[in-house]
Amino acid sequence: MTSPLSNMDEVSPSPATPEPEEQVRGLSQGRIVFKRFMDHRGAVIGIIVFVLVLILAVSSIGLGPIPGWWKYSYKDTPDIVNGGHPTLQWFPFHLGEHPFGQDRVGRDMFAMTMRGAQISISIMLIVGIVAAAVGILIGASAGFFRGKTEAILMRFTDMIIIIPSLIAAAVIATTSRQLGGVWFLAAFLGLVSWTGMARLVRGDFLTLREREFVDAARLAGASNRRIIFKHILPNAIGVITVNTTLLMSSAILTETALSYVGLGVQPPDISLGLLISQNQAAFSTRPWLFWWPGLFIVIICLCVNFVGDGLRDAFDPRQKKFRLKKDKGEQRLAPAALESPIDDALHGSSGATEPGRP
Amino acid sequence: MLSYIVRRLVASLFILLGASFIVYLLIAYSGDPLASIRSSNSPSKDAQIANRTEMLNLNVPPVLRYFVWLGGAVKCVVPFAGQCDLGVTLQNQPVTEALGQAIPATLQLLTAATLLAIVFGVAIGVVTALRQYSTLDYSVTFISFLFFSLPVFWVAVLLKEFGAIKFNNFLATATIAPGVIVTIALISGLVWAVIVAGTWRRRAITFGVAAAVTALVLVFLSATKWFQTPSLGPVVIAVTGVAIAYGATILFAGLRNRRALYSALICVGVGVIAYFALQPLLENIGLWGLVGLFVLSIAIAWAIGHFMGGYDRTQSIRAAVLTTFGMGLLIVIDQFMQNWQAYSENPLVRGRPIPTIGSKIPGLNGDFWITGLDTMTHLILPTISIILISLASYTRYSRASMLEVMGQDYVRTARAKGLSERVVVTRHAFRNALIPLATIVAFDIGGLIGGAVITENVFSFQGMGQLFLTGIKNIDPNPVMGVAIVTGITAVVFNLLADLAYSALDPRVRVKA
Secondary structure, eight states, rough: OOOOHHHHHOOOTTTTTHHHHHHHSOOHHHHHHHHHHHHHHHHHHHHHHHHHHHHHHHHHHHHHHHHOOOSSSOOOOOOOOOOOOOOOOTTTTTTTOTTTOOOTTOOOOHHHHHHHHHHHHHHHHHHHHHHHHHHHHHHHHHHHHOOHHHHHHHHHHHHHHHHHHHHHHHHHHTTTTTTHHHHHHHHHHHHHHHHHHHHHHHHHHHTTSHHHHHHHHTTTOOHHIIIIIIGGGGGHHHHHHHHHHHHHHHHHHHHHHHHHSSSSSTSSSSSSSHHHHHHGGTTEEEHHHHHHHHHHHHHHHHHHHHHHHHHHHHHHHHHHHHHHHHHHHHHGGGGGGGOOOHHHHHHTTTTTOOOOOO | OOOHHHHHEEEEEEEHHHHHHHHHHHHHTOOOOTTTHHHHTTTHHHHHHHHHHHTTTTOHHHHHHHHHHHHHHHHHHSTTSSSSSOOOTTTBHHHHHHHHHHHHHHHHHHHHHHHHHHHHHHHHHHHHHHTTTSHHHHHHHHHHHHHHHHHHHHHHHHHHIIIIIIIHHHHHHOOOOHHHHHHHHHHHHHHHHHHOOOHHHHHHHHHHHHHHHHHHHHHHHHHHHTTSOOOOOOOOHHHHHHHHHHHHHHHHOTTHHHHHHHEEEEHHHHHHHHHHHHHHHHHHHHHHHHHHHHHHHHHHHHHHHHHHHOHHHHHHHHHHHHHHHHHHHHHHHHHHHHHHHHHTTTTTTTTOOOSSSOOOTTTTTOOOHHHHHHHHHHHHHHHHHHHHHHHHHHHHHHHHHHHHHHHHHHOOOOOOOTOOOOHHHIIIIIHHHHHHHHHHHHHHHHHHHTOOOOHHHHTOSSSSHHHHHHHTTTHHHHHHHHHHHHHHHHHHHHHHHHHHHHHHHHOOOOOOO
16 A cells, blocks of 8 residues: 555656655655765765774774784883884885884884874763763753743853863862773763853754744643653754764863873873873974874864764755755856856866855 | 843852852862972971961861952952952962963963954955855865864974974075975965966966966075065065055955045055155154054044045045055064064074073063064964964854855845945945854953963963963962953953844844843
C-alpha cells in the first residue's frame, strides 16, 4: 500500500527539471542541514583534517594501555640522534628516527606532540560538553520559566562572566594534581565558560516558548520537562551546535594559554601549550620544539572554526535565500557583462558575483 | 530611562559584590601564601611568618577576611569615608599605588592596538562584504580564521624572533637579499591582483605592475640603506598626500564634487609648505605643542573646506579634514624617521632598536622624538600581536553586519532612487552596519583595562595583566582583587553603555523603562 502522497510523487516525475522535484520532496531538517554542510567546502575539509589529526594522535602512540604503531612513548628518553634535529623528509617521504626531533634530554618530540594533541583535544571536548550542558540547562530554565527564576539565573550568569577564568584556573592548578589532573581542569574550565551559551539558549527559548506548538503540547498534557526537552530544545539545536563548536575552539586556545603561563596542565602531563611554554627559551637553538606543537594547535583550532562556520551556514534559515539571490543576481547581471569587464572575470573565475552591485 | 539606569546599576552592584566574594574565596583557597617563607631557611622564619600573617590578616578565616577587605574597598567608592584602601601586596606596596602604575601602562599598550584593530577590521570587513564570494572575500575569510586560531603567545614568540632579533640583525647591514626582494615582489603582486580583481588580463597587468614597482622600491631601499636612515622627504609626502586627497574625496564627496577635491588638494599644498616651514619648530617640540599644532591644522582644514564651500559644505570640510589629518601624520612620521638614526646609535640602544621586552629603556634621555621612538619601538611588537588576534573578529562581525544591511529594503530603495553606489554604501548601508558593531566595540573597550594577560607576560610589560598574574602565582589576594574589581566595574559600566548606545543609535530598540 502506498499513500496517495508518495504515489503522486511517483507518477509525476519531472525529468527536465530535477531540482524542483528535489525541493518538492520533503527533506527532514537534519537532511537539509547535512546537505548544506556538505556544500561548505571549508567545513568539509576542516572536518576531514580534524579526523585525520585525531586518528594520527590516537593511533601513533596509542591510548592508555593500548599501544600504538610508533616505537617511542612520550616518556622514553632514547639517545640523541643527529643532534636532536628532526628527521622528517617530505621528498621522498620518510619519517626517520625522530620525525619532529628530540628535546634536550632526548625525548621524542613526535610522541610528545601526539600526546599533547590527545590531551588538548580531550580537554576541548570535555569543556565543550560540560559548558554546553550547563549552559543549556541554565539558559533553558531561565528562558522557559521566566519571572524570578530567570532573574536569578541571569544575574548569576552575569556574576560568572565577571570572574576571570585565570583565577579559577589558578585554584585548579594547585589542587588538580590530587584530583585527577587534566580531566578535573577540563571540567572546571567548562564550569566557567558556559555563560555565552546560557544567554543564547535563553534568547532562543524566549521566542520559542510563545509558539503554537508549545501551547499544543501543553494542551495535550505534556509536563514542563517534556516540553523543554522534547519540543523546544530540538528547535534550538542550531544555536547550540554552532555555539558549542565556537566554545571548543576558544577552549583549546584558553587551555594552551593557561598552560603557557603555568596555570593549566601541569607536568608530567603534556599539552600542546605546555610544550610551547617549556621550549620557547630554546627557540634559537632548537626551533622545531616550538614549531610542531604550535602548528598542531593552529590546525586543530582552524578545523574546529571552519566546522563551526559551516554549521552556522547550514543552520541559518536565511542561507537559502542568499543562494537564490545569488543565482538571480547572476542572471540579472549577465547582459551587463558585455559592457563591464568586472562581471566577465567574476563569471569566469570563482563563479562569484556581487549581489550588492546593480 | 533614568529608572532603567538606576535599576541596572543596583543590580550590577550586587553582581560585583557576589563576584568579588567568589574571587576572594577562590584566590584565598588556591594555596598557602606562607609557602615561600616556610620553605626558606632564614633564621628569622617565625618572625617573617608572624609578620605576613599580621599583614594579610591570615588569622581571620577567608570568609570574614573578605569583609575586612570590603570595608577598605568601600571607602574607594563612597565619598568622605576616608582613605581608599585596597590592602597591600606581598611586597608591602599599597594596591592602589600598584594599580595606579599598571592602569596607564595597560591603556598605553592596548589603546592603539584596539583602535587600529577596529579601524582595519571594519574596513576589511566592509570591503569583503561588498565583494562577497570573490577571491578577495575567500582569502580574507581564510586569513581571518587563521589569525583567529593562532595562540597569542605563539605569535608573540615568533614576533620576538623575527620582528626583533632577526630584524635588528638585518638593520646592521640594511641590504635586502635578491631572493627576498623577488619573493616580496611576487607576494605584493599577488595581493594587488586579488584586491583589484577584474578580467584575467587586468589581473595579470596588475600583478606585473605591482610586482615590478615593489621590486624597484625594495632595490632602491636596499641600495640606499634606507632602513638605517629612513625618511620620507617632501616628494613622497606630496605624492602620498595627493593620493589621500583623492581617496578622501572619493569616500566623502565623489570626484564630481570638484570643490571638495580642490579643498583637499589645497590642504595637501598647505601641508607641503608647512612641512618646510615647520622643520625648525618641530625639532624642539613637546607633546602638547604637537597636539596644539594638530588641532590648529585641523581648524585650518575646516576653514579651507568651509570657504571652498560648494553645494554641500560638509563634504568639502570632511575631505579637507581627513586629508590634513593624513598630511599631519605623514609629517610626524617623517620627523620620527629623521630621529631614527640618532635613536638607534644611542649607546643604550647599541644599534638594536627593536626590543623584545619591557616598555622603555631605563635611563634613556632625549627630546620628545627620541623618547617617543623609544616608546614606539617597545610597543610595536605587542601591538602587532594584539592586532593580529583581534582583527579577525572585527572583520567577521563587520562583514556579517554589512551583508545583513546590504540586503535590506531601504538599500534597494536608495538604489531605486538613482543614488550612486558610493552614496548607498557610505550613507545608507555603512552607517547602519556600524550599529551592532557599537555594542561589540563598547564591550571590548570595557574588557581592555583587564589587560592582555598573555601578551603582557610574553613581552614583560608591567601592566594590569602582569600584576594580576604575579598576584595569582604568589597567592597574593589583594592585587588580584584590585585588578578584578577594576575590570569588573569597567565591564559592568561599558555593558550598560553598550545597551544605552544601542537604543540611542537604533530607534527601533527601546530600553525597558
